[in-house]
Amino acid sequence: MKKLEDVAIVGVGCTGFRPLTPEFSYKEIMFEAATRAYADANVNPRKDIDAFVTCAEDYWEGHSIFDEFVPDQLGAVLKPLFTVSADGLIGLATAYMLIHTGQFNTVVVEAHSKASDILTFNDIVAFALDPIFNRPLGGHPYYIAGLEMNRFLHETGTTREQCAQVVVKNRRNALANACAAYGAELNIEDVLQSEPMFHPLNRLDISPLADGCIVLVLASSHAAKKLTDTPVWVRGVGWNSDTSWLESREWGKAIYAKLAARMAYKMAEVKNPRREIQFAEVDDSFSYKELQHLEALQLCRCGEAGKLTEEGITGIDGEMPVNVSGGALGMGYAPEVLGLQRVLETTLQLRDQAGGRQISDVETGLAQSWRGIPTATGAVAVLSREVK
């Protein structure tokens, strides 16, 4: 692969995440986040933006062909806009590719969640299961996460207490994040004694749903230098899909995260992730997922993530802060926005704009996402204050 020029994040906009937003439609939250992002990047979408990428799935929205409903509130009427049916971080990777074709200088990426409009979330998730072999098994499809967690604990010797420590850390981190829906001061006992859900997952191991929208403005290096003094550079992106087929997947390991990271590290010329990545925002939709993903991303050795968490290494004052934003456990589970939640925090940290949760002297961070049950699809981005 030939060496690629860097792409920068030059604008971010976020509505904040909340459990319920009955007073706003999805169009209104998209408008709010977009307006903030355009103001941050100091751009007029009608004149200055070359392409728009929105991330959505029909079933989350309750519409067929949902992309019909997105151009007006983004300022994208009669502009090149399209939808990827994917998490926002794959949307970011798509924008990255568009800019590298040389045909687009500025690209907007949008993802939103109105999960509170979904009356039967588990039934929608069940519709993602294979209709012939898996769906007839019935039950809440999060049982798949329970099975996976069991396998992960078994293979790595990780304990439930270590998983609970992830919840305690991330919910506490969220207290310092004004965008987070679920900041809380908990202890390990609270997690272990919360209602059993999908053994070994308890209620507090599972990230609760949230509404919200995030919009990013990306630019080529040439355009970025004109737009901002604080560009955050996308040094590498990677994404990958393992099978969504339950019968033939790897249950203990997050292969998709490993392969996506391999691609992103190669592009970013990261040889030793543990040393070169200073902080990470990783998917923690379920408590164990943060640990499983840290191992897949080679930020620690296999079986080590739980211990590092117990020792406080992944805490905000630790050597490798993880999910300082609060993660999905603290900010809320917003389908398809999760990757952009991670990118937003990484960007704010690298811009020194994270306020009370700012980590000092960071140069390079990582954002990672997973598309949730029942998928085995994930993406990774390596972001940096400096070009490589």
Place this chain on the structure above:
Amino acid sequence: MLGKKRVAIVGAGLTLFRRNLKETGKELCYGATKMALDSAGLTLKDIDSVAFGSAPDAFDGIHMKGENMVDGSGAWRKPFSRVFVGGGTGVFTADAGWWHVASGLFDTCLVVAEEKMSSCYPHPAYAFTTIFDPMMSRPLGTTLIWIFALEMHRYMHRHGIKKEQIALVSVKNKKNALDHPCAQLAANITVEDVLNSEIMCWPVQRLDISPTSDGAAALVLASEDVAKKITDNPVWIDGVGWCIDSTYWTNRDLYYPDYVEYAARMAYKMAGIKNPPKEIDVAEPYDPFDYKELHHMEGLLLCKKGEAPKLTAEGVTQRDGDLPINPSGGLLGVGNPIAAAGLMKVCEIFWQLRGEAGKRQVPGDPRTGLAQAWGDLMQYGSVIVLRR
């Protein structure tokens, strides 16, 4: 101006298009993918990335349909993403494949489009009842044929076009499809047959409409240096374009598709085309309804506004005419498995430019061709320009 890398199509594959195929969506993807890889003399080992396209999940009833198709599309443990722009998806999936390679991120990309409409009971048209705004339009009981009847009426009224002139498109395309081995509704019919067919929603009659179908299509794309090792006969993607108009279709004049013109201008600019009717040798505009072929010829700037019916009556758009339009038989003749139908058009131009279209081959050694699709609420245009 071109992207950083010139992108070639080196293989194409297509399944049968039928009302009700026994194969699952995954199996259809496999069939088209295998044929495309075989035709290029490649295997999955040679594929770096997969761009997938499919229209509403409501047909299959599978949420996150793309994830379900990962295995069938040869994307297992590869970077995979799904684009979705309603009826425009098929041609747009080829555009997506283009940026995977033109960006320099990948040397090869497999482009796969699939649709299995027959799973939707009692009729696939029911999936379209959920594409309308839930507050403003759905309570009216709006159907897809309704709104296209409005558009057809407006187009006829503005230019004084008669139904007899429009019916010629259906006659031509169904006849062209007699030579297509995958075709679902090939037939020798007359203008009288069209005018006497069942009235669906005036002025739309049964033979004005393409059928609902199952099917899949695939392409193999490669960067210039890799393509030259694979084949002596590559077909180059020299222009891509796409555009979305406002959601509020009630607020614009339906007689002309501005968004198709904008998408075409984007593609023509990239391909350096200044005089489309002179420089395009063969075109596959989107023809889910017979009037749409005419409407789109005008939007694509292949003729003046209101002039397409005249060219059709004069035989200019016949396979042996000066500007062959839909030599494949189009959606009216070959069938309309939505995303797959759009990509079928790109496959057809690929075969026409390679001189491999058999009995469908247009005379005169065509060098430049175009395919276009249309989607959403009469609001999306996607275009691709190919050159030998």
